[in-house]
Amino acid sequence: MKDLLKLFVVFCRIGGFTFGGGYAMLPIIQREIVEKNHWATEEEVIDCYAIGQCTPGIIAVNTATFIGFKHKGIPGAIAATAGMVFPSFVIISVIAAYFKHFQDYAVVNHAFGGIRVAVTALILNTVIKLWKSSVKDWLGIIIFTASFIAVAFVGISPIMVVVISSALGVITKIVRTDVN
């Protein structure tokens, strides 16, 4: 029970401080899940992101469910997911009930101007960390660069990127095994 409560609280913290969707969440996940609580390794978190990318549903929720399940089975999955959505539920309900034009307040806009800059810095930091842990050879450099360009400039669906890059990983493995 104590473990489940802890899962709930940690994911509350993650949900409550994620601005701008699933990707912005990764720096906090790394800190809370990988470095502080050791509930998953960095590789597992990345794999889970990849899985979350091409399965239905919200990526943040998929990640919470995955880590919760890995740590404490189905009750863990439910506790982590509940934690992840709880801050949204409270904050949005209050806004829906009381503030009609929340984003019209100047203070809110200025605060978010600053927050967006911090989010950019955090994401850059995450990409550097991921680069260090996941790009091991030329194939990695090519896949990283191609994925970035495909999504940022060409507008290819992330699902395609996930499918093609994992196929490339498997094909390379088969080719290398044959050569040896």
Place this chain on the structure above:
Amino acid sequence: MIYMLLFLEFFKTGLFAVGGGLATLPFLQNISDKYGWFTSQELIDMIAISESTPGPIGINMATYVGYKTAYLPGAVIAILGLVTPSVIIIVLIAHYYMKFNEHPMVQAGFYGLRPAVAGLIGAAGFEVAKLSLFNTNKYLLTQKFADIVNIKSLLLFAVIVFLLNKYKKHPIYFLLGAAVIGIIFKY
């Protein structure tokens, strides 16, 4: 009755919306057209609110729509509907992942996949950077190259990157600090 419908509609959304929060948008548009629980104007307000409050965008949108449709119980039911398919699917996948992730072929797949995820996140960061560090719109208006960079934001960006690497504090401190600086210096 409306609760049942709300649950079913959001269950469908959760089951078919692949690829993150804004992917739910076409489904919500469809719900709006079909039932008239909320207007298109409310949908647009909702995107702005969802993007400027903490939490996953998809969950924020579901909460808002659920609340507008049937108040607090509506919000709870919309969230439940949205997350139920993911929880079932991910529990199944996680189960097999833990069983098969030592398999050489699965390892090879993820070996190719991990750099791609780093690239995907880089691309998402690039989108955020366009909004937060550059004034693309102002540049298009004035055509002056000096207008494209937002010095104030770049400065804050450089400071945060430096501090992040030097002190390795929890990201929450940087987010709160940036919000305060944003308010004081009118970002």
